[in-house]
Amino acid sequence: MKLFAIKESAGMALRSIRSNLGRSLLTTLGVLIGAGSLIALTALGNGASKAVEESLQSLGANLLIVYSGQPRGTALVRRNTSNIVPTLSENDLEAIRELGYVTMAAPESSLNAQAKYENRNASITIIGTDHNYPLVRNYYPVYGEFFSESDVDTRRAVVVLGSKAAADLIGPDIDPIGERVRVNGQPFTVVGVMQSKGNDTTDNQAFVPISTFLRSLSGGSKYAAINVQAADMAIMREAQSAIEAELLRLHGLPSMDAADFYIANQLDVLGAAQGTAGTFTLLLGGIAAISLIVGGIGIMNIMLVSVTERTREIGVRMALGAKPGDVLLQFLVEAVILSVSGGVLGIAAGVAAAWAFSRFGGMAVAVSADAVLLAFMFSLVTGLFFGGYPAFRASRLDPIEALRYE
Amino acid sequence: MDQPVIDLRDIKRHYIMGPTTVRAVDGVTLSIVTGEFVSIIGPSGSGKSSLMNIIGCLDTPTEGSYHINGETVQGLSRGRLAEIRNREIGFVFQSFNLLPRLSALENVELPLVYAGIAARQRREQAMEMLAKVGLDGREKHLPAELSGGQRQRVAIARALASRPSVLLADEPTGALDQKTGVEIIEMFHTLNAEGSTIVLVTHDMNIARQARRVVRVLDGLVVSDGPAEDAA
Incomplete structure (x- = not known):
């Protein structure tokens, strides 16, 4: 009805x-x-x-980044670590790797450098890191390979170019693998080219072993940052606390207020x-x-x-x-x-x-x-x-x- | 004697207008049985319209009792009154009151819509009623496409559609020319001969005399009630 x-x-x-x-x-x-x-x-x-x-997910899964110094403003993740005064040591890196919540960790320091191939020049960002970097940052070579652990141990002068850096310096007509480029005058052998992230800043980077970086490019022995992959999304907070406690202890500091490092948690950034x-x-x-x-x-x-x-x-x-x-x-x-x-x-x-x-x-x-x-x-x-x-x-x-x- | 279809007992309808009380209907007793053809006549202001509204269940009396077809009317909700109107009363208005956007057939169907009758049966019944008033073939016409007499015949078909107990016509010839008016009155005679009970409200004695019984109303009271031949 x-x-x-x-x-x-x-x-x-x-x-x-x-x-x-x-x-x-x-x-x-x-x-x-x-x-x-x-x-x-x-x-x-x-x-x-x-x-x-x-864009945050593409940084890498379960990523925590330990930075030297204090946070600047609200931007937790820093695109460029070249102007950071490094405070993180190899000892810190080893200690973080030992923590239960951590799957792997990769150091990172960078500087802006002039790269030269034959008569071509390009300004690129050189990042010193180790063989764990591709896994931690979810960022892989498409051509050739990333450098290996033994390259890091033996301080070999090898470089993996970002896609834009490779295109600018060597161009599409020559197979870049095995070519020699000079970075700030030092010779490096190209072993790989990274995938494009569709982002000029990222694609204009080049990666060298951290040991080589410290010895021949930057001097010093400390890292600007340590990229850490937590074991699981669910325990990222715990991982962050554990790293903070460990580093405070190692640096002999009382609390995070006085710390010479800080941690960018992907969850916070995402949130x-x-x-x-x-x-x-x-x-x-x-x-x-x-x-x-x-x-x-x-x-x-x-x-x-x-x-x-x-x-x-x-x-x-x-x-x-x-x-x-x-x-x-x-x-x-x-x-x-x-x-x-x-x-x-x-x-x-x-x-x-x-x-x-x-x-x-x-x-x-x-x-x-x-x-x-x-x-x-x-x-x-x-x-x-x-x-x-x-x-x-x-x-x-x-x-x-x-x-x-x- | 048959049970009356309309049974008014000492009906009063008073309106309170500020400090004064208007006694529009002031004690009317009236019975109408099935098959009667009754005129209610009176000048304007006599209370015949108020009486008609009560008979038509558009209004309820202030005092008195009203039974239609044995059913008590006073004290009912608006919704129940609407149901009674739908079932018991077929209205024919002076100005036809057809809905201008609906076809003749759809206008005739309206009371059946509110009676809750399904579309197909409704259509059949409405067609039958239109044929009865001589308008077969005009089903699809809009009111504006029909003459005054035809419109009033659509209105009569609509009033008959739900087979009400009483056909209540308010000055049904008032908006028509002489000749057409006569045709409409003829139609009432025919319908009455076929058994319809008709109550015709008018101020015109010539029209009122067409009924078999004339009820004169003045100042809210019935002043005479008798066969048409006796009405002056």
Whole structure:
């Protein structure tokens, strides 16, 4: 019976919408824009969030980086370690490797250097590290090999070039393996070329054994940073605490406040970045929700006008046996059809806009099923809420007054 | 004697307008039995419209008892009143009151929609009623595409559609020319002859005399009630 009434109401509502098509479309536009912007803007927000997450994941799984010195500002991960005064020793590295939570660790120091191949020059970042680096940073050679443990032990003058460094110095026509390049005047033999990370800063690096680096390029014996891979994502906090305690002990320091090192935990970085992106998404979603409410007010306005215009019709329907509930349902269903069709069109428009953002704007977008569901539910609730009052007014009309209405 | 279809006992309808009380209906007792053709006549302000609203279950009396087809009307909710209107009363209005966006057939179907009758059966019943008022072939026409007389016949078909106990007509010829008005009255005679109970509310004695019984209302009271031949 109730289902029957809804079906009848939908029939009446569709007829009424059709007979006022222009006005109905304009009314729908408000909800359409609201739902569309909800989809498109949250897609942008989610896309940004995903992009940040992916770029951090690509650093390497379960990564902790111990840096010399104190953190600067809020950027925990430092792209460039060349201007850090090194405080981490080989002894520290060995101690970290002994800790239970740690799978492996690789030292890192760097400097900006001039590289030369025949008569070509390039400014590149030279990173001194050991054979564990590819595994710890999830970053591998595509051609040739990374240098080995024995290369590190024997301080061989070998280099693995980043993809851009290789392209700039040697070019595509010559097999780089076995070629000799000079770094700050010192000769090195190329043994490998790294995969491209699609990031010029990373791709313009070159890797040499840390022992060679310290001996012939930088001098000194300490490392700027130690990259640590924790055994599991779940124990990264414990790993961080264990490393902190061990290094404080080794350095003879009382607490982290006085420490000459700090640890960038991938979780913290991820959390901070996701927090920012989450706020961004929420903000954009909020703006969209407001426009959806504005659309709802538009629907309420037009439904109130419609109820007034159709007062006599309501009177006739009541005289013929329409109960207050029938009249309420008729106008409510009409408002819901308007707002939901606006919502559905808006979802389509939003998905199309998100696609256009990514296709023509090169932006990272991610349309989430949640956002689609939210937009749909929101438009439904908008119709029920803002259609409710006009429908209630219609149902409360006195049939005698309504029949007399001119 | 048959049980009356409409049974009004000492019906009063008072409106409170600020400090004064308007006694629109002030103690009317009236019974109408099945198959009667009754006119209610009175000048404007006599209370006939208020009485008609009560008979039509659009309004409830302030005092008195009203039974329609044996069912008590006073004290019912708006929803129950709507059900009674749907089942017992067929309204015919002066200005037809067809819904302009609906076809003739859809207009006739309306009371059946609210009675909860399924689409197919509704359609059949409505077609039958339109044929009965001589409008077969005009089912798809919108009211605006029909003449005044045709519109009123659609309205009559609509009033008959749910097979109500009483056809309640309020100045049904008021918006029609003389000739068409006569045709509509003819139709009432035919329907009455076929067994319909008709209550016709008018201010026009010439129309009122067409009924078999005339009830005169003045100042909220019935002042005369008798066969049409006796009405002056």
